Amino acid sequence: MELVCPAGTPSALRTAVDAGADAVYCGFRDETxxxxxxxxxxxxxxxxxxxxxxxxxxxxxxxxxxxxxRAGATDVWHRAVEAAVAAGADALILADLGLLAWAxxxxxxxxxHLSVQAAAATPLAIQFYVERFGVKRVVLPRVLTVTEIAAxxxxxxxxxxxxxxxxxxxxxxxxxxxxxYATGQSPNMHGVCSPAAHVxxxxxxxxxxxxxxxxxxxxxxxxxPAAYPTLCKGRFKVSGRAMHIxxxxxSLNALALLPDLQKAGVKALKIEGxxxxxxxxxxxxxxxxxxxxxxxxxxxxxxxxxxxxxxGGRETAGAYRKTWR
Amino acid sequence: xxxxxxxxxxxxxxxxxxxFYARIADEAPVERVVVGEVVCSKRSPFRTDVIAGVVERxxxxxxxxxxxxxxxxxxxxxxxxxxxxxxxxxxxxxVNDVTALAAMAGRPHVxxxxxxxxxxxxxxxxxxxxxxxxxxxxELPLGSIAAIAARRGNTDIEVLAFGRAPxxxxxxxxxxxxxxxxxxxCRYVCELDxxxxxxxxxxxxxxxxxxxxxxLAAGVSxxxxxxxDLARVGVTRLRLSPxxxxxxxxxxxxxxxxxxxxxxxxLIARVAAQALPGAIVNGYVHGQAxxxxxxxxxxx
Numbered sequence: 001m002e003l004v005c006p007a008g009t010p011s012a013l014r015t016a017v018d019a020g021a022d023a024v025y026c027g028f029r030d031e032t033x034x035x036x037x038x039x040x041x042x043x044x045x046x047x048x049x050x051x052x053x054x055x056x057x058x059x060x061x062x063x064x065x066x067x068x069x070r071a072g073a074t075d076v077w078h079r080a081v082e083a084a085v086a087a088g089a090d091a092l093i094l095a096d097l098g099l100l101a102w103a104x105x106x107x108x109x110x111x112x113h114l115s116v117q118a119a120a121a122t123p124l125a126i127q128f129y130v131e132r133f134g135v136k137r138v139v140l141p142r143v144l145t146v147t148e149i150a151a152x153x154x155x156x157x158x159x160x161x162x163x164x165x166x167x168x169x170x171x172x173x174x175x176x177x178x179x180x181y182a183t184g185q186s187p188n189m190h191g192v193c194s195p196a197a198h199v200x201x202x203x204x205x206x207x208x209x210x211x212x213x214x215x216x217x218x219x220x221x222x223x224x225p226a227a228y229p230t231l232c233k234g235r236f237k238v239s240g241r242a243m244h245i246x247x248x249x250x251s252l253n254a255l256a257l258l259p260d261l262q263k264a265g266v267k268a269l270k271i272e273g274x275x276x277x278x279x280x281x282x283x284x285x286x287x288x289x290x291x292x293x294x295x296x297x298x299x300x301x302x303x304x305x306x307x308x309x310x311x312g313g314r315e316t317a318g319a320y321r322k323t324w325r
Numbered sequence: 326x327x328x329x330x331x332x333x334x335x336x337x338x339x340x341x342x343x344x345f346y347a348r349i350a351d352e353a354p355v356e357r358v359v360v361g362e363v364v365c366s367k368r369s370p371f372r373t374d375v376i377a378g379v380v381e382r383x384x385x386x387x388x389x390x391x392x393x394x395x396x397x398x399x400x401x402x403x404x405x406x407x408x409x410x411x412x413x414x415x416x417x418x419x420v421n422d423v424t425a426l427a428a429m430a431g432r433p434h435v436x437x438x439x440x441x442x443x444x445x446x447x448x449x450x451x452x453x454x455x456x457x458x459x460x461x462x463x464e465l466p467l468g469s470i471a472a473i474a475a476r477r478g479n480t481d482i483e484v485l486a487f488g489r490a491p492x493x494x495x496x497x498x499x500x501x502x503x504x505x506x507x508x509x510x511c512r513y514v515c516e517l518d519x520x521x522x523x524x525x526x527x528x529x530x531x532x533x534x535x536x537x538x539x540x541l542a543a544g545v546s547x548x549x550x551x552x553x554d555l556a557r558v559g560v561t562r563l564r565l566s567p568x569x570x571x572x573x574x575x576x577x578x579x580x581x582x583x584x585x586x587x588x589x590x591x592l593i594a595r596v597a598a599q600a601l602p603g604a605i606v607n608g609y610v611h612g613q614a615x616x617x618x619x620x621x622x623x624x625x
Binding site: 068069070071072074095096097098099101102118119120121122123124125127128129143144148151170171172174175176177178180181182183184186188189213215216217218219235236237238239242243245246247319322323324325 | 397443447463464465470491496498503522523527540615
């Protein structure tokens with residue numbers, strides 16, 4: 001299985017490649033990619049240099065242009081596709097039907113991957129993208145069990161890629177507007193979720209209140225460490241009872257499931273976290289590289305201590321195990 | 326401006342669901358009614374015996390019926406049901422996922438708000454695949470709606486004008502989770518909440534509503550004064566999403582607005598008098614957070 005690693009910056013790209021990534025994914029410094037965070041991403045020159053560095057070391061670069069193009073401004077997304085092709089991207093990761101159609105027409109030879117933001121979760125849906133746009137790989141949404149992933153991998157005419165580690169979207173990706181409901185900014189339109197500019201921490205008596213767009217996402221008594229107020233990881237009141245109604249603060253870790261995912265026919269494993277630092281990247285890429293090498297050599301991959309890099313120090317196998325639902 | 330009554334998104338007990346549509350068939354001045362399950366396939370078996378009668382009664386009442394499809398199919402059985410609906414052929418199908426789009430294989434259909442149609446290029450793709458109407462995602466501001474509608478050709482452009490906006494779908498059932506149950510042994514607890522289960526902030530502020538695997542806004546989108554602007558930029562249909570309040574009265578109010586008998590402010594006053602499940606919001610179309618309510622003109 002191919003190890004696909006995040007590169008939020010040119011320096012992260014080099015870190016990932018040096019740590020053993022088979023491929024890195026990255027995006028341009030604008031709203032065309034789903035990690036449009038301040039201080040992240042690549043300009044056209046950096047993209048060329050990054051791709052050249054990766055290729056020199058035998059790694060591929062996949063360029064994510066995976067937000068949904070803004071009506072009346074689709075040329076911004078077209079220019080991003082052109083720049084990625086010109087830079088020598090090994091594949092483009094797209095989600096928008098209109099952009100897929102445009103890219104296929106403009107660059108018939110360019111390899112296209114279907115982004116997780118398209119949330120294609122059935123063989124029928126995936127085949128649609130394969131047949132209509134010539135998609136060569138689908139990044140599967142994080143809503144499927146390993147059994148379902150195996151069935152899909154066997155049924156579709158393209159490779160499958162799944163998330164192996166990192167922040168866990170509990171909603172079907174590309175189909176969540178909760179962030180824009182609270183802040184006006186969404187993953188689909190702006191490439192951001194629960195954006196920092198709309199976050200406010202305020203000490204209120206003995207508690208620290210974390211707000212997003214004015215809505216209280218959690219309250220922390222003295223001594224309990226405050227987390228970033230990502231909307232779906234918040235604590236809310238349901239029928240008068242405070243609870244994490246959507247998801248506990250936790251991270252996906254499928255390291256223990258690698259043999260199952262390989263048997264399921266998965267072609268590539270993706271580590272989430274273009275917004276994360278170098279320490280996270282080096283540790284996760286190294287751990288998964290070792291696990292994959294062990295697997296390839298017929299050994300059991302050893303469980304690795306990645307807990308330091310999970311949210312709240314907790315991890316889950318997410319939807320890969322059916323009980324999560 | 327034509328009116329579409331969206332599908333009932335909630336798990337209403339079958340007798341209530343059937344009575345609701347009987348009254349819509351007989352009394353509601355609406356052109357199109359979308360019927361069927363969108364959120365959870367576990368609910369569908371309860372309506373298998375009655376849905377044909379509901380559809381026939383709506384058609385006798387002069388309504389065009391579109392059959393709903395699931396927003397997030399994952400099980401084989403769910404895909405098979407979608408294919409069966411698509412190949413049925415006798416009635417219009419509303420597509421809510423690329424699975425259903427693929428199953429339609431170019432046959433005429435309409436597109437619901439769960440498919441990501443954010444720009445004119447995507448609209449063009451869908452029109453080429455046979456979409457005769459497209460309901461846009463609820464988060465689009467008027468400028469985007471206008472840019473899409475400007476290139477609509479023969480495709481109807483529909484915008485949610487009444488109801489809690491659908492915000493997300495997930496593999497996980499939040500109703501079950503709220504009751505300490507799993508999705509597979511959910512005991513159909515979603516039936517307890519005809520407009521969704523309210524999610525409040527820790528400070529008691531209404532925020533979201535969960536409905537099985539779906540999350541909606543707690544606020545109720547109500548567009549009134551904005552409708553004239555929507556019509557001006559080329560929107561041809563308004564979607565009214567069913568709630569437990571008097572939907573015939575809501576539909577009549579929008580009919581009065583569409584026919585010029587009342588203005589947007591009068592519409593808001595009449596709709597606000599209904600037993601709405603939440604506060605009125607309209608932020609999205611104004612380019613603001615969806616939870617906002619503004620009285621400003623839409624272009625402001």
